[in-house]
Amino acid sequence: MNRTVKNALSLLLCAALLMGLCAAAAAKEAVVPPAQRFNDNGKYTIVQFTDFQEGGTFSSIAKDFIRDYAARYKPDLFVLTGDNISSGSALSSIPAEERTRENALAAIRTAINNYMDVFDEVGIPVTMVFGNHDAESGYVSRYDEFQIYREHPSFIGTSPVAAPGAQNETASGNHYGTHAIDIQSSDSAETAFRLFMFDSGDYSSAGYGYVQPEQIAWYESIQTADPKPSIAFQHIVPLEVTDSLIEVSQDTEGARGATNGKYYILPEGSLGEMNEGVCPGRRTAGQAAALEAHGTQAVYFGHDHVNSYEVLSAGGLLYVNTPSASFGSYPDSGPNVRCRGARVITLDEATGLATSELVTYDAFYSEGPWAWFDILRYNMFIDMKTGATWIDIFTFAPLNWLFKALGLKGEGAWFVELF
Numbered sequence: 418m419n420r421t422v423k424n425a426l427s428l429l430l431c432a433a434l435l436m437g438l439c440a441a442a443a444a445k446e447a448v449v450p451p452a453q454r455f456n457d458n459g460k461y462t463i464v465q466f467t468d469f470q471e472g473g474t475f476s477s478i479a480k481d482f483i484r485d486y487a488a489r490y491k492p493d494l495f496v497l498t499g500d501n502i503s504s505g506s507a508l509s510s511i512p513a514e515e516r517t518r519e520n521a522l523a524a525i526r527t528a529i530n531n532y533m534d535v536f537d538e539v540g541i542p543v544t545m546v547f548g549n550h551d552a553e554s555g556y557v558s559r560y561d562e563f564q565i566y567r568e569h570p571s572f573i574g575t576s577p578v579a580a581p582g583a584q585n586e587t588a589s590g591n592h593y594g595t596h597a598i599d600i601q602s603s604d605s606a607e608t609a610f611r612l613f614m615f616d617s618g619d620y621s622s623a624g625y626g627y628v629q630p631e632q633i634a635w636y637e638s639i640q641t642a643d644p645k646p647s648i649a650f651q652h653i654v655p656l657e658v659t660d661s662l663i664e665v666s667q668d669t670e671g672a673r674g675a676t677n678g679k680y681y682i683l684p685e686g687s688l689g690e691m692n693e694g695v696c697p698g699r700r701t702a703g704q705a706a707a708l709e710a711h712g713t714q715a716v717y718f719g720h721d722h723v724n725s726y727e728v729l730s731a732g733g734l735l736y737v738n739t740p741s742a743s744f745g746s747y748p749d750s751g752p753n754v755r756c757r758g759a760r761v762i763t764l765d766e767a768t769g770l771a772t773s774e775l776v777t778y779d780a781f782y783s784e785g786p787w788a789w790f791d792i793l794r795y796n797m798f799i800d801m802k803t804g805a806t807w808i809d810i811f812t813f814a815p816l817n818w819l820f821k822a823l824g825l826k827g828e829g830a831w832f833v834e835l836f
């Protein structure tokens with residue numbers, strides 16, 4: 418490469434980085450979350466991301482996943498279903514002998530801000546529940562982390578439930594952050610739909626955590642006093658999903674082992690894939706029976722990173738697993754390495770029903786004049802995971818920003834509209 422071309426490229430990248438810094442500064446403007454309400458067309462859209470599970474650095478491409486899904490689907494709400502950070506990875510840069518609650522809190526704040534700043538930037542409300550990895554470091558509790566989320570103007574989560582341990586600000590094994598969000602009708606202040614956000618805990622004597630009796634009692638009290646169409650979100654797979662799978666012998670083709678020691682395949686007619694064994698806690702407090710009794714249509718969860726099934730229970734509850742959204746953990750390789758994506762959930766006011774579609778990143782970026790660029794970039798992350806960020810922030814990321822700033826790339830860009 419001759420000197421002139423090198424200089425021109427350097428100037429281009431510097432300009433892109435400068436513009437990126439200006440955009441980051443502008444992103445700090447306050448976002449006031451509106452009351453949740455159906456749109457005039459009677460729809461309400463949710464995009465669910467789950468299991469980012471990253472630490473001190475956050476994959477630069479995942480920031481653009483958030484921006485791009487926001488631009489295409491214009492969701493009314495983003496929902497994060499836990500393992501939003503890996504608290505262990507977030508503290509990995511602090512030597513064990515130097516770890517204090519104060520510097521651990523600073524590292525956790527950085528890890529959370531990495532993506533919450535992007536939700537503030539796109540100006541769309543977001544809520545979340547914790548997973549088993551969010552607060553397992555032992556230094557920073559769910560309560561502390563929840564306060565960091567609350568520093569973000571896009572965050573609309575609350576924690577009204579006195580669940581077991583909820584007031585223990587130093588323990589990680591509680592259920593802090595369980596809440597409900599009412600969505601008003603498009604033409605009145607009447608609640609037309611309700612979202613339940615259950616913190617499924619982290620670990621217990623039954624292996625993984627599960628939703629506790631006090632949380633179920635809280636849910637039942639709300640749906641009994643004012644029953645509404647509803648769906649639920651949580652991190653850990655409810656144990657009862659195994660009642661709706663087909664139990665088979667270990668040597669059956671496609672059999673996946675579960676944490677209860679049994680093997681399963683998906684029932685015929687179910688959507689999506691079960692690429693790994695399901696990992697619920699080994700105990701339940703009767704959550705699924707309660708959800709069925711009060712007409713909650715579906716429970717959306719993550720935790721198992723390469724599963725995407727939708728399985729209907731005999732009692733009418735749809736279990737929906739969404740695969741992981743970023744590069745903080747598996748899948749590392751093999752046939753499931755490209756399953757990452759987000760779930761787009763549409764609520765319909767007229768029917769009171771929720772439907773969903775898993776949109777993998779491959780599917781999202783499969784069309785248009787920039788598909789080659791986006792997939793090339795995605796492939797680099799598939800191969801290198803979070804390590805690709807250091808290359809990306811000097812190559813694809815600033816170019817992506819520049820092309821969008823020039824109106825060449827992104828939703829509705831004039832250049833894209835030509836195709």
Ligand SMILES: [Fe+2]
Binds near residue numbers: 548549550721
């Ligand atoms: Fe998990």
